[in-house]
Amino acid sequence: MLKSSRDRFDDVPRTAGRVGAHRAEQPGMNGLVVLLWSAAIALVLIVCGIFVTLVMMDRISLFGGEERPATSQQTPGAIARLDTSYRVLIINATPEKGLVDDVRAELLTAGWSSDHVFGSDGSSQEFSKTTVFYVDEADRDAALGLAELLGDVDAQQSDFYAGLNDSDEPQLTVVIGLDRAASGAPSSEQPDSTPAP
Known part of the structure; x- marks a missing residue:
């Protein structure tokens, strides 16, 4: 048999370690984590x-x-003026039935025409205190006058009920609260301050 001749590669020392790239999963990457x-x-x-x-x-x-109460005593410079030209929407925000008719009778006695006073005897939420809501600042005096007529209740500016006015005439909204219900004062749980009609 022929012997191969030696060359320079025969003199390279052999190493005991690994040679080449070895790839393995990273130990910290656990799928569940x-x-x-x-x-x-x-x-x-x-x-x-x-x-x-x-x-x-x-x-x-x-x-x-911030609460924005606006009764005649709490609003400096406001003049309460009873204006029967306003339409009045009455919403009963108590579990007691018939309160809309009572308030409507008060307004008719005060001079409102029957086609300007209408209401809904039921609300999805209870309301703690009877409040008269008005939309524009120009309606404030009329709202305060109506609030005084109803027994000096609160009057508050809000556009929450503005969408319920289907005419061009100005409209006030009376939300009857638990303070006018025969059941008495509101419960210890404070009801919402803006009930949905």
Whole structure:
């Protein structure tokens, strides 16, 4: 048999270690851990999104919200004026039936025409205190006059009920609260301050 001749590669020392690239999984990447972290982050983002949405829709108030009472005693410079040219919407925000008819009778006795006074005997929420709502600042004196007629109840500016006016005439909204119900004062749980009609 022929012997191969020696060359320079025969003199390279042989090493005992590994030669070449060896790839293996990274020990810290566990599929279950990644899934749990992803679920936790998604949950935090969803909760934050719901909270921001509620704040933007004024469903919750971050700083307690300011009450804007506007009765004749609490509004300096306001002049209560009974104006029977206004349409009046009456909303019963109590569980007791028949209160709309009582308030309507008071207004008719005070000089309102029957086609300018109408109401709804039922609301989706209870309301703690009877309040007269008006939309524009120009309606304030008429709202205060109506509030005095009803027993010096609150008057408050709000456009919440503006969409319920289907005419071009100005309209006031009376929301009957638990303070006018025969059942007495509101319960310890404070009802909402703006009931839906």
